Amino acid sequence: MTGALTLYRSSIGKKAIMAVSGIVLVGFLVLHMYGNTKMYQGPEAFNAYAAGLREIGYPVFGHEHLLWIVRVVLLAAVILHIWSATQLTLMSRASTMTSRVSNASRYGRKSNAHSSYASRTMRWGGIIIFLFIIYHLLHFTFGVVGYGAGQFMHPENGEYQVYSNVVRGFSVWPVSLFYIVAMVALAMHLYHGVWSAFQTLGLNNRHFTRFWRGLAILVTAVIVIPNISFPIAVLLGIVS
Numbered sequence: 657m658t659g660a661l662t663l664y665r666s667s668i669g670k671k672a673i674m675a676v677s678g679i680v681l682v683g684f685l686v687l688h689m690y691g692n693t694k695m696y697q698g699p700e701a702f703n704a705y706a707a708g709l710r711e712i713g714y715p716v717f718g719h720e721h722l723l724w725i726v727r728v729v730l731l732a733a734v735i736l737h738i739w740s741a742t743q744l745t746l747m748s749r750a751s752t753m754t755s756r757v758s759n760a761s762r763y764g765r766k767s768n769a770h771s772s773y774a775s776r777t778m779r780w781g782g783i784i785i786f787l788f789i790i791y792h793l794l795h796f797t798f799g800v801v802g803y804g805a806g807q808f809m810h811p812e813n814g815e816y817q818v819y820s821n822v823v824r825g826f827s828v829w830p831v832s833l834f835y836i837v838a839m840v841a842l843a844m845h846l847y848h849g850v851w852s853a854f855q856t857l858g859l860n861n862r863h864f865t866r867f868w869r870g871l872a873i874l875v876t877a878v879i880v881i882p883n884i885s886f887p888i889a890v891l892l893g894i895v896s
């Protein structure tokens with residue numbers, strides 16, 4: 657128990673929480689991307705997929721039960737991911753301040769207190785992705801932003817019109833552009849995040865550096881390239 661508490665308080669414990677919650681979120685992103693490729697099979701396939709999501713696990717689970725369990729796990733992963741990132745930033749700032757003060761008193765100069773390019777990119781990338789998720793839910797789940805009056809089709813009697821919602825949503829080019837920019841931020845965040853997670857989990861060692869870096873690029877590309885293709889396919893009329 658004391659060991660678990662020490663780990664939880666340590667920076668390595670927080671990095672582990674960040675890595676594991678990040679892996680859960682990457683798993684969601686792969687499945688979500690894969691599900692969204694059904695839009696290339698046409699409205700029936702895509703709408704049936706949206707309806708099927710609500711029935712996953714039937715008859716063991718009732719309507720939307722398993723979906724809600726997944727939503728709660730995802731929300732917990734997002735909270736833990738943001739919490740551990742914030743804690744690690746505060747810990748690193750505190751240690752930088754301590755070394756600055758001791759360097760200043762010992763040598764009469766300051767140490768380099770600038771945070772690294774990677775950590776700043778991760779922080780800003782994380783903030784952009786968080787704002788994207790809020791917009792995305794208001795857009796495709798609740799239909800309260802990005803549509804003209806009566807354009808967003810709410811589900812009726814178990815019938816989902818996700819296909820026409822996505823086509824109408826991405827037909828507004830500034831919205832599509834925003835999605836593409838958010839996906840570029842997601843790509844940078846994923847690449848560095850997946851790579852760091854491998855290091856935290858001890859999978860990375862100097863003999864396999866190129867392998868793990870390649871895997872981080874592959875995971876990022878598998879998620880982000882199809883995601884960027886969706887708004888482009890709508891704007892080009894391939895999905896219409």
Ligand code: HEM
Binds near residue numbers: 792796842
């Ligand atoms: C261009 C890429 C994307 C497309 C086309 C897309 C499409 C959609 C659609 C249509 C829905 C509503 C599904 C439904 O109600 O059945 C949805 C929900 C959702 N999306 Fe995306 N999405 C994309 C990228 C992302 C990304 C990158 C994230 C996370 C960073 C994300 C997170 C979510 C979440 C959390 C939900 C709510 C799921 C739920 O609880 O029902 N999406 N997305």
